[in-house]
Amino acid sequence: MKADAIGRISAAKALGLEKVELFDGTKFQVNNLSLKKRVVDAEELII
Secondary structure, eight states, X not given: OHXXXXXXXXXXXXXXXXXXXXXTSOEEEGGGGSSSSOOOOOOOOOO
């Protein structure tokens, strides 16, 4: 499902859309993954 979400977000960005609907129905703001307006949680690697 992550690959599907990235594909939908990439397509929306290429088409100039601001929001995209993901597979599970949630709305995602395309700019949340931009370099200047990034809004994502930090990922951690736990071994």
